[in-house]
Amino acid sequence: MTKDTSNQMWGGRFAAGPDAIMEAINASIGFDQRMAAQDIAGSRAHAAMLAATGIVTDSDAEAMREGLLTVLSEIETGKFEFSTALEDIHMNVEARLKEIIGEPAGRLHTGRSRNDQVATDFKLWVRDQIDAAISGVEALIRALLAQAEAGADWVMPGFTHLQTAQPVTWGHHMMAYVEMFGRDKSRFEDARKRMNESPLGAAALAGTSFPIDRHMTAEALGFDRPAANSLDAVSDRDFALEFLAAASICAMHLSRFAEELVIWSSAQFRFVTLSDRFSTGSSIMPQKKNPDAAELIRAKIGRIFGANTALLMVMKGLPLAYSKDMQEDKEQVFDAADNLMLALAAMEGMVKDMSANRESLEAAAGSGFSTATDLADWLVRALNMPFRDAHHVTGTLVAMAESRGCDLPDLSLEDMTSVHGAITEDVFGVLGVHNSVASRTSYGGTSPVRVLEQVARWKEAL
Numbered sequence: 001m002t003k004d005t006s007n008q009m010w011g012g013r014f015a016a017g018p019d020a021i022m023e024a025i026n027a028s029i030g031f032d033q034r035m036a037a038q039d040i041a042g043s044r045a046h047a048a049m050l051a052a053t054g055i056v057t058d059s060d061a062e063a064m065r066e067g068l069l070t071v072l073s074e075i076e077t078g079k080f081e082f083s084t085a086l087e088d089i090h091m092n093v094e095a096r097l098k099e100i101i102g103e104p105a106g107r108l109h110t111g112r113s114r115n116d117q118v119a120t121d122f123k124l125w126v127r128d129q130i131d132a133a134i135s136g137v138e139a140l141i142r143a144l145l146a147q148a149e150a151g152a153d154w155v156m157p158g159f160t161h162l163q164t165a166q167p168v169t170w171g172h173h174m175m176a177y178v179e180m181f182g183r184d185k186s187r188f189e190d191a192r193k194r195m196n197e198s199p200l201g202a203a204a205l206a207g208t209s210f211p212i213d214r215h216m217t218a219e220a221l222g223f224d225r226p227a228a229n230s231l232d233a234v235s236d237r238d239f240a241l242e243f244l245a246a247a248s249i250c251a252m253h254l255s256r257f258a259e260e261l262v263i264w265s266s267a268q269f270r271f272v273t274l275s276d277r278f279s280t281g282s283s284i285m286p287q288k289k290n291p292d293a294a295e296l297i298r299a300k301i302g303r304i305f306g307a308n309t310a311l312l313m314v315m316k317g318l319p320l321a322y323s324k325d326m327q328e329d330k331e332q333v334f335d336a337a338d339n340l341m342l343a344l345a346a347m348e349g350m351v352k353d354m355s356a357n358r359e360s361l362e363a364a365a366g367s368g369f370s371t372a373t374d375l376a377d378w379l380v381r382a383l384n385m386p387f388r389d390a391h392h393v394t395g396t397l398v399a400m401a402e403s404r405g406c407d408l409p410d411l412s413l414e415d416m417t418s419v420h421g422a423i424t425e426d427v428f429g430v431l432g433v434h435n436s437v438a439s440r441t442s443y444g445g446t447s448p449v450r451v452l453e454q455v456a457r458w459k460e461a462l
Contacts, residue, residue, distance in 0.1 A: 026324075027084040029092055031331050033075075038124035039089050040072045042117065042200060043108060045220035050110060053211050060104040067101040068093070090117050111210040112203055115234040115322045119199035122330065124221065126243050129337045130192045133243075136344035137185045137250065138462060141178050143351040148174035149455045153448040155433045156271065156361035157370055166373050167365045167433040170356055171451035177257055178458055184250035191246050195239035198223035202233035205321035235321040237311065240333050244308040247340045251301040254343050258294040261350065265291045270360045275353035278346065293350055297343045304339055307332035365433040369398045369408055374430045374439065383422050393420050 044065045051061030071093055074080040086092045091114075098105035151170030158168035198218035201208065207230040214226035227233035264271035278293035310332045314325055372394050379390035396419050401408050409431040416423040429435060441447045444454075 023084055026087060028088045028327050028330070029082050029084055029086065031334060032089045032118075032121075033082055033092070034334060035089055035121045035125050035330075036075045036093070037072065038121045038128070039093055039117070040068045041124065042120045042217075042221060043093070044068050045217045046112060046200060047108060048220065049213050049216045050107070052216060053213050055110055055210055055212070056104075056107045060107055063101045063104045064097065064108050067097045067105065070100055071096050088114070088118070089121070090114055111208045111212045112201060113205075113234075115204050116199045116202040116230075119202070119234050119236070120221070122237075122333075123195060123199065123239055126239055126333065127192060127195065127222075129333075129341075130188050130195075130243060132341060133247065133250070133337075133344070134185055134188050134192075136341055136348070137181050137188070140344055140348040140351065141181050141185070141458065141462065143348050144174045144178045144181070145455055145458055147171075147351060147354075147356070148178065148451060151356055151358070152451045152455070153434075153437075154356065154358050154361055155365040155437055157364045157367065158446070164364075164367055164370050167370050167436045168446040169437050169448055169451055170358075170361060171448065171455070172437075172446035175451060175454050175458075177253070178454075180253045181250070182458070182461075184246065184253060187246040187249065188243075191239070191242040193224075195242065196222075196224045197227040197233075198225070199227050199233035199236070202227060202230035205231050205234055231321045235318070235326075237315055237326065237329050240329055241308070241311055241315070244304070244311060244333065244336055247304050247336055248308045251304040251340060251343065254347055255298045255301040257347065258297040261294040261354070262291050262298070265289075265294075269364070270357050271364070272357065273355045274350060275355075277353060278350045293346045297346055300339045300343055304336045307336035362433065366407060366409075369401065371408055371431045371433065371436050372398055374436045375408060375427065378427055378430045379420070379423075382424070382426060383420075 047056070047061045047064040047068070050056040051058045056064075071080070074096070080092075080096065082092055083095075086095055094105060094108060097108065148171040151174070154170040155167050156170050156173065157164045158166050158173070198214065198221060200217045200221070201212050201214035218224070218226045227236070261272065261274065263269055265274050274289070274291055274294070276289075278291070311329055314328050318325055375397065376387065376390040376394040379385045379393060380387050383390075385393070397408060397411065397416060400415060400419070401411055404411075409428065413423070413425055413427075416427065430439065437446050438448070441450060444450065
């Protein structure tokens with residue numbers, strides 16, 4: 001396409017085409033061609049509505065709709081030649097449509113503007129990405145549920161401050177991430193409901209004098225309703241920001257889990273073994289098996305956070321309605337969506353393939369005086385001791401065990417009664433890690449019984 005063609009698209013206001021610098025800064029076709037399918041879907045719905053309301057003839061509308069399918073086929077098969085002189089996907093499609101069907105193509109833009117067109121295209125694209133993200137999160141949740149069910153009664157250390165705190169179960173730890181990603185799923189679903197209003201027909205900013213039917217195009221494109229205010233419809237990018245906000249929180253969860261997998265797969269922990277499919281070796285150290293997929297997830301998350309901040313910065317100073325600044329809305333969203341889906345798929349693969357080392361988990365679960373809280377709770381229950389006093393007695397016994405280089409279950413009853421004479425043999429029934437996790441039967445607790453209940457609840461929910 002030539003610059004002269006571009007000027008014809010703009011109309012008679014511009015006598016000369018932009019120079020190379022202006023063309024480069026103004027054109028968006030290099031990235032917004034990703035919205036081709038959405039653009040053509042919107043135009044086909046618009047053409048059908050124009051015919052139904054008598055604004056164009058049925059024959060012109062049919063020519064437009066069939067011609068648009070030809071354009072889509074050319075794009076999907078790689079035969080379409082995109083032109084930067086035509087700026088964006090909308091102009092590229094319309095220009096090619098004119099080459100295919102001639103004069104009726106010029107009627108397609110009746111009753112709309114590029115402002116509502118791009119808002120519609122972008123919203124349709126983001127909606128598709130939200131659907132993909134929901135599917136990706138659900139697949140990851142299913143992988144976590146399988147791990148949780150298999151290891152519902154495997155004991156492992158629970159940490160606070162990355163220090164051993166209390167024994168928990170492997171299933172309980174996996175289910176913690178199920179809850180986190182479950183909230184991500186609900187955030188995406190919630191954002192989808194709120195965004196599902198059609199901007200199409202808002203025109204440049206004030207609506208149109210043509211007797212269009214915005215409810216018809218909204219329904220045809222799967223929207224719940226048309227957007228109620230034309231100014232807001234063309235200037236709104238909340239839907240993209242909500243997607244990025246939900247993606248950022250989901251990405252943060254992915255990064256936290258990735259960090260744990262990096263730690264757990266180390267020689268110092270040996271809690272899990274990642275499959276060869278998601279690990280790499282070293283060029284000079286033959287013993288190395290590096291958790292590169294987890295590390296790359298941890299790093300890529302910054303791009304999603306950055307996209308969220310970048311779009312907020314673009315939007316924060318814009319008066320109503322449309323400003324060209326808003327052309328900068330898409331690249332960040334495209335990049336964030338790509339990296340979120342890649343991270344979700346990689347994490348799902350790692351979780352499905354990883355093997356938990358039950359022996360290492362159990363050995364670590366009993367270290368660091370992890371059943372000290374169980375001892376304190378027993379003193380409260382069995383001896384009716386105030387918890388603060390029980391905490392002090394337990395702390396004294398921990399110090400004794402530490403000085404002897406042993407754990408609490410290794411102390412004798414005589415050792416314990418030297419600190420508090422009322423302690424009985426029954427205390428040893430709560431000190432083992434399996435006894436500890438089995439006792440945590442409160443709702444949401446780490447008991448295997450509770451874990452399997454939560455697994456069943458989530459399977460039903462999915």
